[in-house]
Amino acid sequence: MASVNLDISFSARQVYLGNKVVTMNKPSPKSFWVQLKKRKVVRVALMYIVVAWIVLQVGEVVFEGLGMPPWSLTLLIILVFLGLPIALVLSWAYEVTPSGIRKDPAGDIETLTDIESIQENAPSIAVLPFDDMSERGDQGYFCEGIAEEILNALCKIANLRVASRVAAFQFGGKQADIKEIARKLGVQTVLEGSVRKSGETLRITTQLVNTIDGYHIWSRQYDRRLEDIFEIQEEIANSIAKALCVSLKHRGKITQQQVDPKAYDLFLRGLSYFARHTTQDNVYARQMFKQAIEIEPDYGRAWAGVAYTHGFEYMYFNASNVNLAEAKSTSEQALRLAPDLAESHVAAGIAYCMSQEYRKAEAEFEKAIELDQKDYEAWYFFGRTKVHEGDLERALRLFDRASKVRPEDFQSVLLQAQLYTSLGQQGKALEVTREGINRVRAVLELNPDDNRALNMGAFALLRLGQVEEAKQWMTTSMRNAPMDSIIQYNGACFFSLAGEAEKAIDCLENCLIKVGNISREWLEHDSDMDNIRDHPRYAKIVESFPD
Secondary structure, rough: OOOOOOEOOOOEEEEEEEOOEEOOOOOOHHHHHHHHHHHHHHHHHHHHHHHHHHHHHHHHHHHHHHOOOOOOHHHHHHHHHHHHHHOOOHHEEEEEEEOEEEEOOHHHHHHHHHHHHHHHHOOOOEEOEEEEEOOOOOOHHHHHHHHHHHHHHHHOOOOOHHHHHHHHHHHHHHHHHHHHHHHHHHEEEEEEEEEEEEEEEEEEEEEEEOOOOOOOOEEEEEEHHHHHHHHHHHHHHHHHHHOOOOOOOOOOOOOOOOOOOHHHHHHHHHHHHHOOOOOOOOHHHHHHHHHHHHHHHOOHHHHHHHHHHHHHHHHHHHOOOHHHHHHHHHHHHHHHHHOOOOHEEEEEEHHHHHHOOHHHHHHHHHHHHHHHHOOOHHHHHHHHHHHOOOHHHHHHHEEEEHHHHHHOOHHHHHHHHHHHHHOHHHHHHHHHHHHHHHHHHHHHHHOOOOOOHHHHHHHHHHOOOOOHHHHHHHHHHHHHHHHHHHHHHHHHHHHHOOOOOOHHHHHHHHHHHOOOOOHHHHHHHHHHHHHHHOHHHHHHHOOOOOO
């Protein structure tokens, strides 16, 4: 979920690197050429030229035979030439899908190419979870939440590269060397700090450290009341931007909704639970968000949080009608109260996807990306929606965008390998698999117990022919997370690919009966299951789904 709502626009003209200003007046020709190919503009141009030549040849013969005036052929030539730019514009703005011709949102929202070209040389930062300096040491969730809010505020700055929460928070509570953190996260600076919370008073100490020499670039202490927490977060984000000489271009500043500090405290508790992505923690997160709403009934972010928990539970743990209905109703409330938050639209998009209302889901994800192009969840779940819909080529493009928004993410990369396999493009599947396994190993270096990395990494190893290590990773992840429906479902996919049909069916039945429901749409489009589709037990599983 996104956090502090600082609406900071992107300037494609200048990048500030220390005291040096790099001017970027033109987009990269290479990036532009890539966009032309992705949108099939080049293909359309070639096809148009061929067809135009045929039309002119036919016209020359037919017009003469019909005795038409000489200017008729001239008019035809003019119309053919005028049609070329129109065809190119239409091919840029529209795409042909299994559902027919539709407007390609890439023309409106996929400006990420410019962001990528800037980010290659942009200042970079990692925000570590703040230390809990409270007397009882029971404010870890609050310290983590404050750091996450600041991290998300910094993510709104287009020309600043920010290490994700997933990567940076692995160093929480560890006495790691700053240079080692910088090497593993690939950042130039690190923000660390501490929080002392006592009743209604706060002391937040922060320091921005240069990872090259270890010296402090900027530091500050804030002694405020709890109700000032929103102002503190914004001050820190703006101070860091100034310290790094990053240009902030506001499109019209939108401040975060001011709510009762007790409601905000409960909201941060909910975020802390939700980030763990387990069945029980998902329930705890929902309870915290609902308690926040009891204090602040119009707290849009808390409503979005509740919607997320129902959407995730339906998608991964329990696909009940109750969860689907709650996901839709609470996301509608979030949209009503916080229409300018990307996470409100992402939550609605997930709910619409689960109810197979794909057009509505697409509209919500497109709006989320319009509001925040760096929202990883918007790109990622938009991609998953297209997989449910069966539009695999569109899903590939969306997963690719997600992988660029979060450069250390392995999920969006490895899912591309699966889709390329489904499309019969084995070469591309191997290419992205190699990239994916490199990302997985980087994550496991930070956290060897990351079950998701072990689980999905097993597929990458299997595709690369490293079978024994692949089986070891898969078995370990399934043993560590016996009630995680995603991991158990992936176990079925893995053993199907490995040629162990009975074991694959066992995993699939276990996932369906004991762990949680399975998405029928995903199952039907999942090429990993091709090896067991003719198995009698597989047929019974498919028949068990309601029509």
